[in-house]
Amino acid sequence: MNDIKVHVKDLDLHYGVNPALKKVNIMIPEKMVTAFIGPSGCGKSTFLRTLNRMNDLIENVKIDGEVRIDDIDIYGKEIDVVNLRKKVGMIFQKSNPFAKSIYENIAFGPKINGITHKDTLDEIVEKSLRQAAIWDEVKGRLYNSALSLSGGQQQRICIARTLAVNPEIILMDEPASALDPISTAKIEELIHELKQDYTIIIVTHNMQQAARTSDYTAFFYLGELVEFNKTETIFSNPSKRQTEDYISGRFG
Amino acid sequence: MKSSLKKTSPKTFNYDISKKRFRFSDWFAEKFIKSIAFLSIAFVILIFVFVFREAFPVFRMDVKETVTAEPMVQERYGVDDKSAAAEPEKSKETSPAKKVSVPSSTLLSKDWMPVSDNPRYGLIPLFLGTFKVTIIALLFAAPIAILAAIYTAMFAKPRLREIIKPVIELLAGFPSVVIGFFALMVMATVLQEIFGYASRLNSFVGGIAMALAAIPIIYTLTEDSLTAIPKTYIEASLGLGASMRQTAFYVVLPAAVPGIFAAVLLGVGRIFGETMIALMATGNAALVNINPFDSVRTLSATIGAEMAEVVFGDTHYSVLFLIGSLLFIFTFFLNAVAEFYLKNVVIRRFQSKK
Amino acid sequence: MLKTSNIFQLQGRKGILNRSTIDILVEGLTILAVVVIIFIIVSILGIMISGGWSRLSLKFLSEYPKDGMTKGGIFPAIIGTALMTIIMAFAAVPFGVITAIYLAEYASERSIIAKTIRFAVKTLAVVPSIIFGLFGLGFFIGFVGKNMDVILNGGELKWGQPSLIWASLTMALLTLPVVIVSVEEAIRTIPRDMREASLALGATKWQTIRKVVLPGSVSGILTGTILAVSRGAGEVAPILFTGAVYFMSDLPHALNDQFMSLGYHIYIMSTQSANVDETLPIQFATTLVLLLLTFSLNAIAVVIRYRIRKRAN
Numbered sequence: 001m002n003d004i005k006v007h008v009k010d011l012d013l014h015y016g017v018n019p020a021l022k023k024v025n026i027m028i029p030e031k032m033v034t035a036f037i038g039p040s041g042c043g044k045s046t047f048l049r050t051l052n053r054m055n056d057l058i059e060n061v062k063i064d065g066e067v068r069i070d071d072i073d074i075y076g077k078e079i080d081v082v083n084l085r086k087k088v089g090m091i092f093q094k095s096n097p098f099a100k101s102i103y104e105n106i107a108f109g110p111k112i113n114g115i116t117h118k119d120t121l122d123e124i125v126e127k128s129l130r131q132a133a134i135w136d137e138v139k140g141r142l143y144n145s146a147l148s149l150s151g152g153q154q155q156r157i158c159i160a161r162t163l164a165v166n167p168e169i170i171l172m173d174e175p176a177s178a179l180d181p182i183s184t185a186k187i188e189e190l191i192h193e194l195k196q197d198y199t200i201i202i203v204t205h206n207m208q209q210a211a212r213t214s215d216y217t218a219f220f221y222l223g224e225l226v227e228f229n230k231t232e233t234i235f236s237n238p239s240k241r242q243t244e245d246y247i248s249g250r251f252g
Numbered sequence: 253m254k255s256s257l258k259k260t261s262p263k264t265f266n267y268d269i270s271k272k273r274f275r276f277s278d279w280f281a282e283k284f285i286k287s288i289a290f291l292s293i294a295f296v297i298l299i300f301v302f303v304f305r306e307a308f309p310v311f312r313m314d315v316k317e318t319v320t321a322e323p324m325v326q327e328r329y330g331v332d333d334k335s336a337a338a339e340p341e342k343s344k345e346t347s348p349a350k351k352v353s354v355p356s357s358t359l360l361s362k363d364w365m366p367v368s369d370n371p372r373y374g375l376i377p378l379f380l381g382t383f384k385v386t387i388i389a390l391l392f393a394a395p396i397a398i399l400a401a402i403y404t405a406m407f408a409k410p411r412l413r414e415i416i417k418p419v420i421e422l423l424a425g426f427p428s429v430v431i432g433f434f435a436l437m438v439m440a441t442v443l444q445e446i447f448g449y450a451s452r453l454n455s456f457v458g459g460i461a462m463a464l465a466a467i468p469i470i471y472t473l474t475e476d477s478l479t480a481i482p483k484t485y486i487e488a489s490l491g492l493g494a495s496m497r498q499t500a501f502y503v504v505l506p507a508a509v510p511g512i513f514a515a516v517l518l519g520v521g522r523i524f525g526e527t528m529i530a531l532m533a534t535g536n537a538a539l540v541n542i543n544p545f546d547s548v549r550t551l552s553a554t555i556g557a558e559m560a561e562v563v564f565g566d567t568h569y570s571v572l573f574l575i576g577s578l579l580f581i582f583t584f585f586l587n588a589v590a591e592f593y594l595k596n597v598v599i600r601r602f603q604s605k606k
Numbered sequence: 607m608l609k610t611s612n613i614f615q616l617q618g619r620k621g622i623l624n625r626s627t628i629d630i631l632v633e634g635l636t637i638l639a640v641v642v643i644i645f646i647i648v649s650i651l652g653i654m655i656s657g658g659w660s661r662l663s664l665k666f667l668s669e670y671p672k673d674g675m676t677k678g679g680i681f682p683a684i685i686g687t688a689l690m691t692i693i694m695a696f697a698a699v700p701f702g703v704i705t706a707i708y709l710a711e712y713a714s715e716r717s718i719i720a721k722t723i724r725f726a727v728k729t730l731a732v733v734p735s736i737i738f739g740l741f742g743l744g745f746f747i748g749f750v751g752k753n754m755d756v757i758l759n760g761g762e763l764k765w766g767q768p769s770l771i772w773a774s775l776t777m778a779l780l781t782l783p784v785v786i787v788s789v790e791e792a793i794r795t796i797p798r799d800m801r802e803a804s805l806a807l808g809a810t811k812w813q814t815i816r817k818v819v820l821p822g823s824v825s826g827i828l829t830g831t832i833l834a835v836s837r838g839a840g841e842v843a844p845i846l847f848t849g850a851v852y853f854m855s856d857l858p859h860a861l862n863d864q865f866m867s868l869g870y871h872i873y874i875m876s877t878q879s880a881n882v883d884e885t886l887p888i889q890f891a892t893t894l895v896l897l898l899l900t901f902s903l904n905a906i907a908v909v910i911r912y913r914i915r916k917r918a919n
Contacts, residue, residue, distance in 0.1 A: 052806065054802065054805070054806065057801075057802070057805070059714060069269075072269060072270050074269065078270065078271055078272050079269055079270070079272065080269050080270075080271060080272045080273050082275070082808055082809075082810050083267040083269045083808065084267075084269045085805060085806055085807070085808045086267045086807070086808030087267040087808075089806060089807070090802075092802065092803065092806075094799060096797070096800060096802070096803045097803075098800060098803065098804075098818060099821075099822065108804070108807060108809075108817070109807040109808065109809075112807070112808065112810075112813045112817070113808070158803070161803075161807065162806070162807065165807050165808055275812075277812055278810045278811060278812040281811075281812040281815070282712060282811070282812070285704050285707055285708045285712060286708060286712065288704040288705060288708070289704065289705045289708035289709065289712075289713075289723055290719075290723070291701070291705075292705055292723050292726040292727050292730065292782070292786075293722055293723055293726040295726070295730065295779060295782075296726045296729050296730060298741070298745060299737065299738075299745075302740075302741055302744040302745040302748075302749065303740050303741055303744060305744065306740070306744045306748070395639070396639045396642055396643060397639075398639075399635050399636040399638070399639035399640075400636065400639040402636045403633075403636035403637055403639065403640050404640070406636075407633060407636060407637075416640060416644075418908055419644060419647065420640070420647075422647060422901070422905075423643065423647050425836060425840075425900055425901060425904035426647075426650065426840075426897065426900070427839075427840025427841065427869055427896060427897075427900055428840070428841075428842070429842045429869040429872050429873055429896070430650070430654070430840070430872070430893055430900075431650070433872055433873075433876055433889065433893050434650050434653065434654070434893075436876055436877070437657075437876065437886075437890075438653055464646060467643060471643070495629075497626070497629045497630070497633055498626075498629065501629060501632065518732060521732050521734075522734075525733070525734020525735070525737065527734065527735060527736040527842075527843040528842050528843055528869075528873060531873070531877070532876065532877055552736045552843075555736050555739075555740065556736055556843055556846050559739070559740070559743065559847045560846060560847040564748065572740075573740060573744065576736070576737055576740040579734055579736070580733060580734075583732055583733055583734055583737075584729060584733070586732070587728060587729055588725075591725065
């Protein structure tokens with residue numbers, strides 16, 4: 001097992017008075033793909049969003065416990081959330097490119113980081129698009145609106161946009177749930193490529209996808225982390241009854 | 253490609269998350285935006301303060317005031333009117349008394365004669381005129397606007413609704429001076445021919461004209477509160493075998509009553525404060541009677557007509573500000589009642605049944 | 607047994623029938639109400655057009671009034687209205703946009719501050735326009751202007767009197783809620799996704815507002831501006847004693863000059879002109895100009911707003 005990148009200790013999350021996550025403990029390895037699976041409403045997306053403090057945006061959310069990234073508690077008092085989010089990028093369920101050109105979408109992150117030099121920006125844009133395996137498809141129309149692309153292409157633009165900020169961890173919230181099988185395959189292939197450089201955490205409701213793409217899998221149920229292990233183990237020999245039921249399709 | 257990627261995999265940025273960074277532009281933007289937003293509150297307070305401040309001397313001038321003005325003929329503002337001509341003579345009757353004028357004690361008198369030897373600032377005719385016009389306007393505006401809103405929200409087909417709503421709301425875009433002009437030039441003549449009353453401009457004409465200004469407000473807010481009724485209500489009623497018509501009258505309408513009441517209140521506020529239509533269509537004579545076909549002088553029209561002519565800081569000036577203060581207080585409370593009380597009623601009704 | 611049940615049925619049916627007759631009548635009344643309103647709108651438009659169309663010409667729009675306002679055109683009134691609404695927009699739009707940003711992006715819905723600001727904005731929206739006129743007189747002219755004179759000009763009267771700038775600022779206050787409501791509505795149609803995308807890339811809140819929210823609200827800001835201009839161009843009560851004048855032989859040259867305005871022109875001409883009948887065509891034509899102006903501005907705003915709402919769905 002690689003080094004631990006994210007270490008979560010006794011994480012509780014409440015929406016108002018309703019608990020959404022209960023005493024979650026997990027250690028996520030670096031430069032590997034970790035999948036979160038579970039029935040909808042089990043807290044897997046909520047948990048993902050605690051890792052870059054996206055839940056801060058929602059009023060009335062209360063979080064207790066520790067989330068350590070590189071041994072820094074990201075819920076500590078002195079944490080810079082803006083930089084945290086640069087370090088921990090996020091891909092959303094619905095592709096959400098800005099209503100700007102492809103180029104401007106990718107350059108958004110570097111620009112807010114103060115990069116104004118045109119050549120540097122060009123370089124970053126190309127590199128990010130290449131990394132997201134979409135350069136060849138869009139290199140001729142970088143200044144067209146990103147919204148003119150297909151859903152799968154848009155999602156890869158969003159991935160490229162995140163890569164351009166140079167994160168260390170990429171969170172993916174059901175990134176392929178709205179895509180056709182071919183686009184999904186491309187995204188999965190891309191995930192496989194990216195794990196050489198990035199720690200990837202992916203939420204999915206598609207168990208085959210989890211099995212195909214991830215090294216480790218966590219099963220969530222009713223706000224609790226039921227089981228976390230190597231993906232092969234989870235799928236071939238789960239230790240908990242609930243995991244087995246879910247994987248064999250008995251519920252969810 | 254893959255191998256080259258690995259080599260160039262850049263770590264250009266080094267994100268330090270362990271220490272909160274101070275970002276000036278963010279800090280400044282937030283403070284700036286917040287303080288600008290606060291100014292809206294400041295404006296309302298300033299309006300309160302400055303309108304009241306100018307009105308305040310009314311209550312302190314009681315003794316100082318002496319009759320200094322040279323005999324002046326009562327000026328007539330707005331449109332000529334027979335009844336208005338009677339006023340100057342009345343003021344002469346009282347002038348020989350040469351008493352020290354006591355503005356705050358004349359506020360409750362029946363004479364509005366601000367420009368005379370012995371100025372009297374009786375607000376009764378103005379209040380009476382305003383109420384007359386308001387009631388007449390409301391009697392026209394409320395039923396028409398509410399019925400039209402019921403049709404739009406409940407009976408019109410969606411495509412027709414898409415047309416009717418913006419067309420009726422266009423009426424809100426008519427400047428009141430245009431409605432006033434229409435009332436003055438067209439409606440006054442037509443209505444006089446039909447009803448055959450004596451004074452061409454009166455509270456009836458003014459009231460109907462103001463109804464035109466109030467209709468879009470009452471209509472829009474009523475329509476909104478009708479469409480805000482949860483679909484489940486309507487479906488439940490339809491599911492029990494009630495017709496759409498029955499559903500509209502016996503389910504939706506009762507549920508929307510607080511919202512409609514709020515709409516009417518805001519309509520009243522609009523009519524109460526309407527100045528240009530009052531100036532142009534009501535005749536502007538400060539009479540004390542309840543005949544709807546007599547000329548009236550409303551509170552707001554009095555300010556509009558006389559403020560430009562008064563001396564800064566004069567009693568007359570202060571009394572006009574006092575009228576403004578009363579108008580302000582009244583509309584403020586109308587708004588507050590419509591806003592807080594009724595909104596809460598609507599919310600509570602639907603939440604408690606969730 | 608059978609008989610009674612029949613009677614019951616009959617009675618029931620009769621009852622329903624009566625009720626539904628009333629219902630049909632009331633529904634008919636609702637249609638009538640719509641027809642009445644539309645009839646009023648059409649007749650105002652129709653009468654203004656038929657009364658003013660013949661007088662309307664390029665010359666009418668570009669000439670000064672002549673012979674004690676009985677002849678000539680309305681050029682200075684048009685320019686005066688334009689200048690007043692432009693200055694007004696420069697004051698009201700930035701204020702309105704910033705306040706809308708606060709309400710939509712910074713304020714928590716449940717905070718007392720946000721509620722108070724909202725209430726203040728609604729109060730500004732319902733306060734009678736004549737009160738704004740009083741405020742303009744008491745505050746801008748009597749307080750700000752007078753003190754400016756004392757400080758800047760040694761008491762010489764320059765700012766402490768009715769003028770273009772004070773009328774415009776008074777009108778800006780009146781139209782502020784129009785801008786705020788339009789812009790806030792537009793900001794709220796920007797999907798949460800977009801904000802999250804930006805924030806997840808490590809943009810700060812202000813960067814997100816500047817680069818994602820504001821560019822997406824341009825049409826809303828435009829709608830708000832147009833509606834405010836339309837409202838400002840039509841309102842007369844606030845400028846009655848803050849800067850509008852009956853007649854000027856020249857255009858205003860400075861912010862402390864007085865100005866002519868279309869609405870005020872209509873009011874004076876129709877109520878205080880020496881010869882109302884002779885100038886009737888001019889009055890109708892002026893009213894038609896004002897009506898067409900506000901009408902077309904409103905129509906443009908409605909179209910833009912419709913598009914924004916469509917995008918939101």
